[in-house]
Amino acid sequence: MTRLVRRQGWVAGLLVLFVVLLVITRLIQPGYGSGDFGSLVRAVLPYAFAVAAQTIVVIAGGIDLSVGAMMALTSVTAASMMDGASEEYALFVVPFVLAMGLVLGAVNGMLIVVTRVPDIVVTLATLFVLQGAALLVLGAPGGAVAEWLRATIVGTLPIPGLPGISAWIPKALVLLVVCLCIIWIPLKRSKLGLSIYAIGSSELAAFRSGVPVARTRIIAYALSGLFAAMGGLALTMSTGIGAPIPGPYLLASVAAVVLGGVALGGGKGGLLGPIVAVFVLRLVRTDLTLLAIDPNVTAIIEGAIMVAVVMFGAFITMRSRQS
C-alpha cells in the first residue's frame, strides 16, 4: 500500500491540484462551464502530444529538443497536402503524416546510436533541419484542413441518456485518451516498454542483461516522433492551418515532464503524470487570463511556478533519499 502511494503519490497530488484549480476557476468565474472546459482541452491537445513525445524519450534516458520542430513540420505537411484537396484525400494524409513522424523520429534515434554524439546535440541539429524543412514546405502560415478532421475535436461526445455528463466529455479529450492509450498501454505491458525503462535506468546494466540498447533507443525516438506527428496534426486540426515556426512546445513539454514526476535522468515515471501536469499548467494560464492579469505577467508567474515546483520536487527527492 505504502509502495503504491509512493509510486502514485506524485500523480495523485497533481490530480488533486488540478481539481483544486478547477474549483478556483469556478470561484473566479462562476459561469465557467462545460464549454470552457472543452476549449481548455482543445488548447491542451497539441501540448499533451508534445509532452507524450518528450516523456517517452526522457524515460529512455534521453531528451528530444526537436519536438516542437517536428510538430511544425508535420503540421505544415498536413496542411499543405490537404489544401484544395478533397475531403477523402485526408484519409490518406493522416496516416502519411503519422508515418512521416515515425520515420523522422527513428532517424533521430539512429543518428544518436550511429554517431554516438550526445542526444541533446543530435536533436539540436535535427531541430534546425526539421525547422528548415518546415520552412521549405510552407514559407508562411497557410494551408487548409479537411472539415471532418476539424469536426473530430469540436463538440462533445454524445452519450445517450446522460446529457449532463456528456457535456463534460469533449471529443478532443476522447481523441487524446484514445490516441495515448492505443500506444502507451500495450507498450507499457510489453517487453519493449520494460526495455525502454531499463535503458533509461542504467544503459550498462540493461546491455549486460541482454537488452538490445540501440534498437530500443531507436524505437523510443520513433514513438516520440509518432506522438509529435499527432501533435502536429492536432495543431493543424485546431487552428485549421499549418505554421512553419514552432510554438513554445519544447519548453512546455520539458516543464510538464518534470512536473509530472519523470526524472530527467531517465527510467522513472509514467505518461499519466506529465499529461495531468500539462493540464495543470494550461489551467493556471486560463485562471490568470480570467483574473484579467496582463499576459506578460502571466509568463512570469508560469515560469515562477514551474521553477518553484521543480525545486520543491527536487527537495522532496533529496529528503527521501537521506531518510
Added chain:
Amino acid sequence: MSTTAITPQPTPFGRRLKRFMADRPLIPLIILLVMLVVVLQILRPGIVNERWLANTVKFAIPLAILAGCQTMTMLTGGIDLSVGTVATMSAFIMATQVVHHDPAVAILIALVPAVLIGLVNGIGVGVFRVHPLIMTLGTSLIGTGCLQVYQRTVIASGAKIPPFLAWLGTGLTYGVPNALLLFVPIAVLIVFTLRRTGFGRLLYAVGDNEGAARLSGVRYWQVITALYVISSVLAGITGLLYIGLIKAPSLSLAEPLVLPSVAAAVIGGTSIFGGRGGYTGTIIGALILTVLTTLLTILQMPEGARRILFGLIVLFVTAAYLRIIEDR
C-alpha cells in the same frame, strides 16, 4: 581475403595521423576552419579580405563569449540556456536606462538582473539540485516575462545606444575590431581560470565525478552558485557588446545565439556530460559557426535550406570530431 593480416606492416600513416590529431584536438578544428575559408574564397573569389576578416571576428565574438558560458557550465555537467535572455535583458535595460542616466550607471543597472538570474540558477542547481536544463529554461522564461513587463513602462522614453558601446561593437582600429579589446581579456581570463586556478580545477572535478569531489571536501553548492553567477554576468556583458554591434534593441536580440552557443562549445570538444574540454576549442568552434553562416548566406539559398544545412553540418562536424578524439 586476409592479405593485410598476413603481411605485417608498420603503423599505417592514417592511424599515425589520427593519433597525432587526437593528441592535439585543436588541429583538426583549425584545419576545418581553414577549409571553410578556402571554400568561401573559391565560391566568391576575392571575398576573403581584411574587411571580411574583421567582420567575421566581430560577429564571432558575442557567440564566443556566450559559448564560453556554455563551456564552463558544461564542464560541470550542466548547461546554461538562460544566456540569451540575460544578454537580451541587459542590452535592452541598458539602452532604455541610458536615456535617463549616465552610461556607466545604466550599465551597472543593466547587469543587476544578470547577477540575480545567475544567483537563482546557481541556487536552484547547486542547493536544490534541479536539472540545469530545466532550471535555466525556467529562469529564462521568467526573465523574458519581466522584460516584457518592463518594456511597457519605458515604451514612451525610447532607447539609445551610447556611442562608446557602438564604438566597441562595430568600430575598427587599424582594421582590427575594437571588440577584441573586451574579448581578449575575457578569453585569457577564462582560459587562465580553467587551466591554472583552483576554481577551474574544481569545475573539472565536479563535472568528472561529483561524488568524489564532494568527498574530497568540495563545497558543491558554492562552486555551482559562483559558476552560474559568472556565466550570467558574462552573458550580460555579451548583451552590451551585441547591442553595440546590432544597434537595434529588441526583446529577442540575443535569443538566436543560444543554440549556436551550445553547438560552438560542443564542436570545440567540450563534453556535454562534464569533465572534459576547454575554452580554446570553443573559440575556434564559434569562428567555424560564423564562417559557416556566411558561407550559407552567400550561397543565396532559401532560409529553410540554410537551416537544414546548418543542422547537418553541426551534426557531422561533432560526430567526426568525436571519432577523432575518442581514440585517446
